[in-house]
Amino acid sequence: MIDGLLLGFQVAFSFDNLLYCLIGVTLGTFIGMLPGVGPLVTIAMLLPMTYGLPPEGSLIMLAGIYYGASYGGSSTAILVNLPGESSSVVTCLDGYQMAKKGRAGAALAIAAIGSFVAGCIGTLAIALFAPWLGRAALDFGAAEYTALIVMALVATSVLVQGAFIKGLLMALLGILIGLIGMDTNSGALRYTFGLTPLMDGVKFVVVAVGMFAFTEIIMQLRSHTAQPVEATKVDSLMPTREELKASALPILRGTGIGMFFGILPGIGPTMSSFASYMLEKRVARDPSRFGHGAIEGVAGPEAANNAAAQTSFIPTLTLGVPGSATMALMLGALMIQGITPGPNVITERPTLFWGLVASMWIGNVLLVILNLPLIRLWTALLKVPYSWLFSLILILSCFGIYSLANSYSDVLLGAFFGMLGYLFLKLDCSPAPFILGLVLGPMLEENVRRALLISHGDPATFIASPISIGFLSATILLVLWILLPAVRRRKEKIELETN
């Protein structure tokens, strides 16, 4: 392992590869800030250019774009409530609130630090456990995913602010919208009302940009302020000692969660950032701070999505199983170079594997160097008059949404969700359970049906493996944990009343 890492650093520290790494992460940071324009599109466009590069260089650059994007996506989420990447939707919840309170610098710094720590630990984990973790990904089938998603959905209840029933209904509405489009099993069209653009379902990015960025713009326009009053007073750029202390544990927990979710094909960074947020809110001494600028709500999810971005390379490299469309492209890039990823890639192509691992660590260092000095610049962006800033955000968002599928209807749909988000805010309904329902609902349906199909209709399949049993027991514990404070409160209330 040590030999491997040494070899890796030799490869990654060559002038060419350092340059490819720098190009990759810089490009990644910028495209990460643009909504819709994600690593998928960028890598797809750059792929033909990499034919001429050596395999190490091309993979190092493409990987840099990938994790650089998950880094950059958080900057716009914090500054202007615009999730540049789907994995940074969660960062909007508290990061933007921090910015509104004049703590944009601290939020950006914590996001950078959290990502860096997670990146370092994630890289080390790949170096230590890659082959073993790769096999673990195969242990997750439809039944295991079902148990995991059920646990996540139950945990959603902590995301709910205010009335519990309202939150539940929001999650259900999210699920309904998530089910729009063609059913995988039967090919049946659901809730499309005969509209062809809805046949493929509603894209997550369209909803995220609509409900966060567009809604925020509508809100601000309503308040008649020509100048961002609150945001102009940026206290200090760096987080305070207390903020750093409060973030330490969330970063570590987020890293752990991110590493776990990253390995699972199809789950990835978005889920991991939600999971981390829910955990932080659950363990917080004062959960009511969340949604109003809690630094833990930025630190944890940011660490989680970066750790997940790193570990999602494990199944791709060691099994040849891509966990996402972006990873499938990476796999394509390798195959074009004549390398077939699989169990033997570490022994057959040590320079490639270890070079990539080492370059990920270097890339994370470069990202911090790149991002920390830029914080001053980004926060200065908040002093730009709203009339300019909003027009720019609107144009960039529409451009980003359009570029997803070169489709006008997606832009209109984004506008629709902007209006819907405004309505939700006015009715005091929090968007978080809605977004989670949108992501998890279709996944749950797909996996339940697949598990039952594979088992020929036998429901015992859901408790057939130790993994499923583990998650389901954890779910039961979670339910008890959620119910307990309520019971305790009631008891206290009764005691108070009897006194």
Place this chain on the structure above:
Amino acid sequence: MKQMIQKTLGIAALLAGIAMGASTALADYPEQPIRLIVPFSAGGGTDITARIVAEDMSKTLGQPVLVDNRPGAQGIVGTKEAAGAKPDGYTMVFVLQATLALNPSLYSATNYDPIKDFEPIGQISESPYVVVVHPNLGVKTLAELITKAKAAPGSINFASGAAASFLASRLMQQAVGIELTHIPYNGSGPAITDLLSGRVSLMLSSPVSVLPHIKAGKLIPLAVTGAKRSPSLPDLPTVAELGYPNFEVSGWYGFAAPAGTPKEFIDKLNQALVQALAKPEVQAGLEKSGVEGKASSPEELKALIASELTRWTTMIKEAGIQPE
């Protein structure tokens, strides 16, 4: 008389002008970039294939062939856009089995006519499937699979990542007389993951995605579904060789133009396409992206589209699958 001469001259000049105009139009064609509509997302397998051929055609034609990704609704959105485009020789569309032969019977949303709306330019590739099973199933040949499947109909599961692979599997089951249970997936990636873990036992896959797993001994190949053996697995027999002589199923890709595009332009585009596919580097690029390069004339592609449309429409109707 004078008037008549003038008139005749005038008409002659006019005719000459038209003739000259036409010939210069053909000689100068293409004068501007040509749009190639790909009805799927950038970066997918179809997109990469299209780009490899388009890039080489650009060199021959002297004008860039620009890929315009119009994904949506199983390729219906982009294909419809092409059907309605101006037939001036500056729009091409990437056509394939799924959009022209399957969609009309599978989805009532299909709003184009695969025959009437398009002028075929030429085929670019052919892609047979390889039948692979997980070692846990305990079969090593197609004959063993058939015996095992006949002993307990419906007990063996097969995975598919798209409609084309599912229908090809159905066709194979019909041909060899077995019945398997279908487990659908969104894309071949997750399907192969479950196949590798042994949760599902069988799949018809493109050779390139399962080749490393076959070499590592994680999956066992039983047969290829094409008319001839696959160059990447030369020892593997075809289904036809194994006693089902008429069985052949392959995916195919091609380029077409909107109906009404002048024949001269179609021929010029076909020449560029045939030239591209004659080059070893284009062939190698296509092979890496998972398909075998195969050029054809406009007439051959036209015949292929017609026969495939009939074949799949009949098959889908017989299988009792209703259009959605």
